[in-house]
Amino acid sequence: MQAFRTRIRSQLEQRRENQLNRQLNVVTRGNQLMIEQHGDLWVNFSSNNYLGLANDSSLIEAWQNGLTLFGAGSSASSLVTGFSTPHLMLEHQLCDWLGYERAILFNSGFSANQAMLFTLLEKGDRLLQDKLNHASLIEAGMLSSASMTRFKHNDVQDLNRKLHRENTPAFIVTEGVFSMDGDCAPLSDIALQIRDGDLWAVDDAHGLGVMEGEGRGSCAAAQVKPDLLIATFGKALGMSGAAIMCNAELGEYLTQCARHHVYSTAMPPAQAYALSHAITLVQTQQWRRDRLDELSEHFHHRFRQFSGCVETTTPIKPVILGDAESALNCAQFMRENGQWVSAIRPPTVAKGTARIRITLTALHQPTHIDALAQKFEQWMDVYHG
């Protein structure tokens, strides 16, 4: 017991010394355009609520109606009695929207990713993942009984080399939009590498809702259809949960064998009911994506002058500052000046690439970006002299 305590204490101490300690931020009134804490207000440039749906009044009403119709919780796992009409409707709606035969629902993107890899991989299998894939994918790959290789980020040649090292089929996994860099995977080129017998999965947590007509995401934008598509509901859809989209046979296998599905309480039916409404909003309210495009252009117009600012076509705007201390200092300065941006440090990103991650939502106005750029310039003057 003493050994555990000593180790935990020393690791916490080390995190503090390396400026890697993180804090829980208690937000008073939910994730809106303005973040409120103890009566103070900041402009929120830190949420993944890209389309601004998290506080949409019709979505709140849909969840309230769902509660009235179906109660607070599902009370059981899906294969017992936890799967009800709104879950089935949501599954059908996802299939129609994204063009798959099945949608297997999970309580989070993290558990969907883990379920996919743990269920579909066996000893002796080969798994190839983009180096910058989300922690849920990398961790599941490491813990699975397959042998995992990481290919260089968005590097199709490196993928090709590693894929062809052996003739055996492989499971290839990438993201559509990378969460910390905001860049898009070269999906149409990756699709050309996939051979008969391989399996290909795309986690589109940050592309779904934001990209392509009706918000069908990165794969629709690139006109590709991976074997498995992970649709995550905690970002543009403004809620939480996820689905693995796939064909009927894979869907049946996951239904039977994915332990995060079989042994976990199903999402509340009211949530499934509200998610159906969220999808309808995503499909029909193109103005939210148009607003994001306009804001993105304005952002680059204002931030292009700063070194470290990476141009992206998504609402995720990283400004790379290098060491953890600079990123923390910048985020702190911004916070003292009414702007809430996140400092992202190792191990979430590679050493030497600590950054502030700015995210745009359809709720922002160009004037918010102007104020942010002005404060960032002030920070540069103060910090770099």
Ligand SMILES: Cc1ncc(COP(=O)(O)O)c(C=O)c1O
């Ligand atoms: C690419 C990616 N996949 C999966 C997840 C996990 O999704 P969730 O927050 O629903 O667990 C995230 C969220 O941070 C993500 O960025």
